[in-house]
Amino acid sequence: MEKYNFKSGCLICGKPIIIQKKESEHTCSICHKTFISSTICSEGHYVCDECHTNTHEFVELLLNSKETDPTVLFSQIENLESVHMHGPEHHSIVPCVLLTVYKNSGGHINLLSAIETALQRGKQVPGGICGFWGTCGAAVGAGIYASIVTNSSPLNSEAWYKPQKLVARVINRISQENALRCCKRTSRHAILESIEWTKEYMGIELKKNEFLCTLYYNNKECLHENCPFYNNK
Numbered sequence: 001m002e003k004y005n006f007k008s009g010c011l012i013c014g015k016p017i018i019i020q021k022k023e024s025e026h027t028c029s030i031c032h033k034t035f036i037s038s039t040i041c042s043e044g045h046y047v048c049d050e051c052h053t054n055t056h057e058f059v060e061l062l063l064n065s066k067e068t069d070p071t072v073l074f075s076q077i078e079n080l081e082s083v084h085m086h087g088p089e090h091h092s093i094v095p096c097v098l099l100t101v102y103k104n105s106g107g108h109i110n111l112l113s114a115i116e117t118a119l120q121r122g123k124q125v126p127g128g129i130c131g132f133w134g135t136c137g138a139a140v141g142a143g144i145y146a147s148i149v150t151n152s153s154p155l156n157s158e159a160w161y162k163p164q165k166l167v168a169r170v171i172n173r174i175s176q177e178n179a180l181r182c183c184k185r186t187s188r189h190a191i192l193e194s195i196e197w198t199k200e201y202m203g204i205e206l207k208k209n210e211f212l213c214t215l216y217y218n219n220k221e222c223l224h225e226n227c228p229f230y231n232n233k
């Protein structure tokens with residue numbers, strides 16, 4: 001996995017990702033398993049969601065962190081070698097960052113077990129879901145966080161609606177932008193909305209800092225001045 005590490009575009013060759021009209025069978029260039037997808041690179045490479053997501057490095061950072069500010073923690077994680085510009089790893093990173101700061105701010109959870117649950121759920125949220133399912137995976141990631149801290153389940157009438165309030169707010173926020181995919185932008189919206197939600201529903205105040213993007217130069221679809229997190233200093 002380590003030898004394939006283009007930060008944006010195709011993991012194998014760095015060329016742009018293209019979306020084919022119809023989904024079809026592709027063999028992952030890394031694990032050689034076969035999947036149905038419409039997303040390949042212009043050279044024909046396909047990398048499956050699991051091979052795109054290297055959780056080891058960011059989980060280790062989180063489990064050793066005392067940080068109580070999710071904006072600081074997310075910025076640290078997005079700069080790790082194993083985290084790409086875009087990709088389904090963000091569907092796990094968002095809940096895991098939030099769970100860590102929740103625990104570090106006095107929230108009553110077993111962090112290791114909560115992170116294991118978040119990774120298990122996050123990896124089921126496919127890459128490209130924002131464009132194919134009408135629901136951004138970073139918003140679903142916020143929902144995974146909220147479901148874990150409220151102990152929500154399909155049969156828990158006390159908690160059931162609360163995570164959905166958060167996801168609705170995140171989706172509402174990101175859908176106001178006339179934009180396209182950017183995992184850095186939507187993860188930031190998801191985290192900022194989660195800070196408000198955590199105060200309101202869990203009574204815990206998470207810290208928050210200036211949340212400017214550190215990686216826009218890697219993103220050829222960046223909105224630049226039209227992105228609220230754009231930092232051209």
Ligand SMILES: [Zn+2]
Binds near residue numbers: 010012014044
């Ligand atoms: Zn390629």
Ligand SMILES: [Zn+2]
Binds near residue numbers: 029
């Ligand atoms: Zn694979």
